[in-house]
Amino acid sequence: MIDLVFLIVFPLIAAVLLLVVSKDSIRDALVKISALLIGIVSLMTLFLYYNTGALYFPVGYQQVSQIIFLVEVFLALFILYLGIKYRKSLAVVLILVQLGLLAYFEMFCSEALHAVQNLFIDQLSIIMALIIGIIGSAIAVYAVGYMGTYHRNHPEVQDRRRTFFFMVFLFISSMFGLVFSNNLIWVFLFWELTTVCSFILIGYSRSEEAVNNAFLALVMNLLGGIAFAGALIYLAGIDPSGNLFEINQLISAGQALAIVPAVLISFAGITKAALMPFSSWLVGAMVAPTPVSALLHSSTMVKAGVYIIVRFSPVLSGSFEGLIIAMIGGFTFLLASAIAISQSNAKKVLAYSTIANLGLIVACAGIGTYKLVWAAIMLIIFHAIAKSLLFLCVGTVENRIGSKDIEDMAGLIVRMPKIAVMMFIGIAGMFLAPFGMLISKWVAIEAFIDAPFGIIFVTILAFGGSITVLFWSKWMGKIISITQYGKRVEGNIRSEKWFVLYLLTSLTVLVCLIFPLISSVLIEPFVLSVYGFTTRLAQDNIMIMVMMLFLLMIMPxxxxxxxxxxxxxxxxxxxxxxxxxxxxxxxxxxxxxxxxSNYYFEQYCGESRLLMAGTGLCLGLILIGATLLLGVIV
Amino acid sequence: MISILNAVLFIILAPLIGGLIAGIDRKITARMQGRMGPPLLQPFYDVAKLFEKENVVVTPSQNYYVLSYIVFIAVSGALFFSGGDLLLVIFAFTLAHIFLVLGAYSTNSPYSFIGAERELIQIIAYEPMIILSAVGMYMVTKSFFVSDIMNSPIPVIVYLPGIFIGFLMVLTIKLRKSPFDLSTSHHAHQEIVKGVTTEFSGSGLGKIEIAHWYENVFLLGFIYLFFAFNPVIALAAIIVTYLIEIFIDNTFSRVKWQYTIKSAWIVAGTLGIVNLAVLYYLSGVMG
Structure with a gap:
């Protein structure tokens, strides 16, 4: 248990130290050492707990619960202050609502609560911890070099790197807290912490656009936070003893009891995972420095959203509400993929592809059969690795050539051959056989056929999948064109950046080689423990995929x-x-x-048009879901 | 379940069969146009000659992409004929085509570039329908493995008429037949010179031609699956289908890419989906 506490508390300590230290060299060393430690300890959790099944740990409750309440009030007041300072009335209203709910909860509900098994670890938590601990801290290391260059290139931005790294490590700490907490009140605290961290990081440059987008992210995530708080109050209402605040008890309590909180929390997950109609905050978040985008898109924030929905998918499975959540995910997948076709800004393409893939994960988790949960977890893993690699590649290119437009990346293979190859591998990892994302999509297609209403999702996958092929391959084509006039500009990239890029590239390939192992050691036991059934790819297919991968590696x-x-x-x-x-x-x-120049199909895939369609469609679905939920409550 | 022998047979025989089909195709096309046409073995002479030519490239890396293209086309075809998973076959097939597209992109030539973009449009036009076909076959035979579908006594075509028509539609795209020969063409008349293959010559072009033969044999094999319950009917169906494709090729003029993708998607979205929905409903009713 000590390692779980370490993973939550240590990044917090590192964060505070980073806030205090002002000397660059010390900060750099501190970031690297902390990242290394976090990575090692998260790997340790794998070796310690992979075969122990789910373990629950009692942690002192009374004192901690008061601290949690105080921290939450502090966070709320902090947001309130910023909301008033920047005159964002919507944020102020929402935070007041949330503060009210919190106060109500504290006064009327928390008396008798005594959830005991506050921390836990199971295979899903291990997977999430590895993603956070390895990819999250790798991005932190990359940020050391990136932020130096960023401030040289953007002299107008005030150098607040102490706050930056404080927030990054606070983010990592709260993500660990989120995936290790079994007590929903704790989860809620960490949930709010990630909201605040992303808010501060998005607004890092304090330009008008950054501030607006930060508040957009805040407002949307606060909506989710209010739903989450609502779930807590509802739970306190139906079970004053507080046993149901433990996630495992709540899930095993069955659909009749758990559906309302599960749907409310899934709604919070939808806002955090930036599904339509809340997708605009994640797209807006790309004003932040690139490591922040990498962090938000791969290992933190949005992954918290899908994590919680996957957690609750046994409750959602088979319910009408679950179907609606899955449909929101499905439509998001289809429309966000189509929007990505029309974008030439690399970060925006990445953003929409993230939104699309999160949609797919939610579609799997919402239907929630055991095969689909397997596919959803696989998607989380593969996406985290390939997407972080891509963001960091784009960030490096941007630092060097001063543009993140895909059209400006023509002939990148001549100008920055190593980065181009890494970017190529990252993109291949996103949509080509035999790489990871495709494996998951494949299993998802097979699984949806047997699921209720699966035909809708099979269709969405068939069309959406081919749309993804288009926008990724035209990007690939752009970077590998051999332009005769390109000059090599790859020197002077700091060694720790190279290290992180190499690490992520090898991980992208490695997970494709060892995914059967990941599946049998972590995912299958998890799925088995939750559903009593499990699934895997046929042995023949795995052999063929591995052979294809080797063939791909020797072809060059x-x-x-x-x-x-x-x-x-x-x-x-x-x-x-x-x-x-x-x-x-x-x-x-x-x-x-x-x-x-590539084709962008503005007239068919225009952002505003499809976004409007997606918002309308998904908002409608949310309203139907809300009506259903009211019916259950009343 | 996977038969290595079939895979090897495919890799050896498919180019021969594919080349012969191409020869017959040219003969029939010529007759339709009132010409004598070349000898039956002309495609083989053409390709043999290509391999004797000097190796001229825009960039050496284009050869790598073309090699990958033909290797993965052969792999996916071999996987199909050895009885592998149909979805994996389709994905490997897409991978192979992406290599062809990348080869065109790598040359940085305007005609190749437009050809590459159009080839991508074609890929997204046909891919949903092919995936839906595989899904349909799974719903009927309860297996994605080609070996199981082959040995299934169920007349798949009876359950999948809509899917079959949709498949025929995208087959025209895949065979590079008019009206959908947008990215490159068998014929001389093409406003973008030779599209994707503009910058390929000599052995590179020869490889692309052989890969196309592999591909055609694979596609005709796919038709076989619809009729696998009776090999005679299946062979007849393949012949009739191919004759229809030649006829279409000679009677329609090339359309724009917008029309290609719209029509392919509308067919997939109506005939394909309705067919699957009916199957879905029936399986629900009959348990």
Missing amino acids: LSMLFYRNGAKELPPYMGGRPTTPDMKFAGSMGIVRESSF
């Missing part, structure tokens, strides 16, 4: 063979005289430049 060797012996000619330009940088002789002796 053919480059050595092709390197010499071929006669190189310029591309066909209709017979016109053309210079190496593709300027060709037009008529009347005028020299014309040629440039090509």
Whole structure:
């Protein structure tokens, strides 16, 4: 148990230290050492607990609960202060509502509560801890180098790196808290902490856009927070003894008792996971420095949202409310993928692809059969790794060439070959066989066929899946075009950045090789313990996938063979005289430049249009869900 | 469950069969246009000649992508004929095509570039329908494995008429037949020169041609699955289907990409989905 407490408390201590230390070199060392320790200890949890099943630990309640209440009130007052300072009335109203709910809960409900098994660990928590501990801390290490360059390139932004790293480690600490807490009141505290951390980090540059987007994120997540608080009050109402505040007891209490809190908490999960209609906060969050985006998209924040829905999917499974949640996820997957086609800003493409994949995870968890939960957890793992790699690649490119537009990445393979190859692997990891995301989508298709109303989701996957192929491959094509005029600009990238990028690239490939192991050691026991059934890929298929992966890895060797012996000619330009940088002789002796740009299908996949459709559709579904829920409560 | 022998047979025989089909295709097409047409073995002569040509490239890396293309086309076809998982076959197939697209992108040539974009549009036009076909076969035979579908006594076509029509529709795209030969074409008339294959010559182009033969044999094998309960009917169905495709090729002029994707998706979204929904309902009713 001590390691669980360590993982929650140690990042907190590191965070406070980082807030105090002002010397760059000490801060850098501190970040690296803390990240290393967090990574090691989270790996330790794997070896200590992978075969112990779910373990529950009693932790002193009375004192801790008062501290929790005080921290929550402090957070609320802090938001209230900022809301008033920046004149954001909606945020103020929402935080007042939440404060009211908290006060009500504290006065009328908390008297008799004595949840005992406050901390726990099971295989799902281990997976989440590994994601947070390894990827989250790797991103923190990357941020050390990135933030230095960021402040050199953006002299207008006040250097608040102490706050930055404080928030990053606080974020990691609260994520650990979230996945290790069995007491919903604790989960709620950490939930609110992640909201506040993301709020501060998004608004880091304090530009008007950053502040607005930070408040957008805050407002949407506060809506979720209010639903969460509502779930707590409801639970206190139906069971004054407080046993149901323990997640495992609540889930085993059965659908009749648990459906209302499960749906309310899933709603909170939907806001946190930025599904439609709440997707705009995550897209807006990309104004933050890139490591923040990487953190929000891969190992923290949005993963908290899907984690909690996967946690509650046994309750949602088979209910009409669960179907509605799954449909919100499904439509989000389809529409967000389509929007990604129309975007040329790399970070926006990544953002919409995250939203889409979170939608898919929620679709799986909402239907919640054992196969789908398997697929959902696989998606969480693969997505976290590949997406963090992609964000960090884009961040590195941006630092170097000063643009995050995909069109400006033409010929990246010539200019920054190593980064381009890593980006290539990351993108392949997102949609190609035999890489991770595709494995999960494949299992999801198979699983949806047998699930109730599955045909809707099979269709969504068939169409949505091919849409993803389009926007990823045109990006891939852009970076691998061999432009004759490109100059190599890859020097001067700090070694710890390289280290993190290499680490994530190897992880992307490695998890594809060892996913059967991950499945049999962690996911299958978890699914088995929750559902009594489990699933896996057929042995034959695994063999073939591994063979394909090896084939993919040895194919590039053919480059050595092709390197010499071929006669190189310029591309066909209709017979016109053309210079190496593709300027060709037009008529009347005028020299014309040629440039090509990808298709973006603005007229079909325009952001505003599809966003409106998605918002309408998903808001409607939420309203139906809310009506159903009212019916159950009343 | 996986038959290695079939895989090896496919890798050896498919180019021969594919080349022969291409020869017959050219012969029939010529007759439809009132010409004599080339000898039956002309496709083989053409490809053999390509391999004798000088190796001319825009960038050496394009050869790598084309090699990957033909390797993965062969792998996915071999996986299909050895009785593997249909969805995995489809995914491997997509992977192979992405390599062709990347090869075109890598040359940084305007005609290849447009060809690559159009090839991607074609991929997303046909992929949903092919996945829905696999799903339909699973719903009828309760297995994704080609070996099980092959040995199933159920007349799959009876349950999947809508899916089959949808599949025929995307087959035209896949066979690179007019009206959907957007990204590259067998014919000389193409406003984007040769599209994806513009910058390929010599052995590179030869590999693309052989890969296309592999692909065609695989696609015709897919038709077989609809009729697997009776091999004679299945063979007849394949022949009739191919003749229809040649006929369509010669009677329709090329359409725009917008029309291609719209029509393919509308067919997949109506015929395909309705077919699956009926099956779904029936399986619910009959337990």
